[in-house]
Amino acid sequence: MNSADLGRRVGVPSTALFTDQYELTMVQAALKAGTADRRSVFEAFTRRLPEGRRYGVVAGIGRVLDAVENFHFDDEMLTFLREQNVVDGPTLAWLADYRFSGDIWGYLEGEVYFPGSPILRVEGSFAECVLLETVILSILNHDSAIAAAASRMSAAAGGRGLIEMGARRTHELSAVASARAAYIGGFDTTSDLAAGFRYNIPTVGTSAHAFTLLHDTERDAFRAQVDSLGRGTTLLVDTYDVAEAVRTAVEVAGTELGAVRIDSGDLLLVAHRVRQQLDELGATGTKIVVTSDLDEYAIASLAAAPVDAYGVGTQLVTGSGHPTCSMVYKLVARAPSTDPAEPLRPVAKKSLGAKTSVGGRKWAARRLDENGVAEAEVIGTGPVPAELADRQLLAELVRGGEVIAREPLDAARERHIAARSGLPMSAMQLSRGEPVIPTEYM
Known part of the structure; x- marks a missing residue:
């Protein structure tokens, strides 16, 4: 092995009192x-x-x-x-x-x-x-x-993308360690910028429901996000009516829309409907990301769904039980x-x-x-x-x-x-x- 650093060890304090x-x-x-x-x-x-x-x-x-x-x-x-x-x-x-x-x-x-x-x-x-x-x-x-929980989720995902997004579900320092361990276990990216900074893990993130609710209409929110982040962004489509949101998303971003995210409902059913709708609108390259309290069992249950990536938070950073x-x-x-x-x-x-x-x-x-x-x-x-x-x-x-x-x-x-x-x-x-x-x- 070489002596390459694991990442930025910035301002590392003494660990001597982390003891009994x-x-x-x-x-x-x-x-x-x-x-x-x-x-x-x-x-x-x-x-x-x-x-x-x-x-x-x-x-x-x-x-x-x-x-x-x-x-x-x-x-x-x-x-x-x-x-x-x-x-x-x-x-x-x-x-x-x-x-x-x-x-x-x-x-x-x-x-x-x-x-x-x-x-x-x-x-x-x-x-x-x-x-x-x-x-x-x-x-x-x-x-x-x-890492063990991440590995089980990675195996269940079968090669589909995995996003670690549990920072708000645990202590701020354990969130960084969790992102690191999840990356080892097979996750591809993290939402936690501290983990990205310290360990060079790829980071992702676009918007939450609050951003949609901030604007007068869903179209206004989508337009603001696309204008800022480009057509390749991921739009959150379950704030109100999913079908209407998907239609609006494609109208705003065009068929080059990067992805849509679904965060609630019957994910298996909704993912199939969204995939069909995207294809009918010509957005055949638009990916589907699902979140909402996923664990390895939920991921496995979605194996037949047209899902491209999973975002996992609580269950991951708590070791899935x-x-x-x-x-x-x-x-x-x-x-x-x-x-x-x-x-x-x-x-x-x-x-x-x-x-x-x-x-x-x-x-x-x-x-x-x-x-x-x-x-x-x-x-x-x-x-x-x-x-x-x-x-x-x-x-x-x-x-x-x-x-x-x-x-x-x-x-x-x-x-x-x-x-x-x-x-x-x-x-x-x-x-x-x-x-x-x-x-x-x-």
Whole structure:
């Protein structure tokens, strides 16, 4: 991979307080106990996929790299921690000099994952690694959930255009992250200008119902928009009567009208009627865009409709019912002392119930069948079998604290298309089911 920037990282603030207090109190106690510098390995993974999902989508790795790079405590933060008595003086002094100096390996953005996949592996001292837990999980859990929803919608769309337009349905900062994740998952454009500015995602947008209502007549509104934006614009035709609006739109813009947007009603029926009307008026090249609380199921139900593009908001930015991936960040190996020559020992949580983990520093590979289709996610802690050597999934992202694996967002988008196409066809089914391939441990 090259070192191309992901986009404009303008005015990126420190991420050091995007954390839970117990990360810092653990560091304090470990410093006092003399165990803070023990070499450690943490892994981010999920024990299960969200109910009904057949695969997960890795998104947020680029944002994690930014977060790690900008994780440092400035004077104002240290003053806050001191005034709130969060940690003691020696710990504050340690935090003042904090910069992550370890190594990070992980699945690349756009790749698919399954239960147990070691999506991110963070190696360094216990103290420097444990501080990153919350910020890493907050990014991966959010972005991967959005990317998975986007991927399902992309598969349902069958190559038709997809517009991300959920900025007004979520927090302003998560809206930007959502647009980025949606682009990785298969969306083509976003309505959010901040996402376009920061990540070079193509942006689109024309007008809302308010613009039509502003004018004395619908014709006046259409004329104003066409005069300003040209005949290739998209006119919103469901403010009043759809059939009358379509007729007026073609009269105003001519048969070169770019598109019409439908935002209400029985979209399947209305789209067919609008297509027929456009064709009869000679606007055979005018496209139809539909919006209105769409999700992957609604998109799939419109497969037979003459629709050219879908605009999706609420359901996308909320993960279409699964706003998190339930990823966890667990210590899986550590040295018995601070001696750098000491070998790592596997450790794992062994509590009752489903909250167990598998110890050891892991590798991961995807085994293919004779047709080149994925048949298993293979995870191990020992030597990598020769037949899986060229199928390994973890890539080096950070070496000695330095980010070495930035890439353009389009690379992640293309990787996802390839990864998804390499899964069994049943992965595209929207019906509930188990992960499309099993996870095997070696």
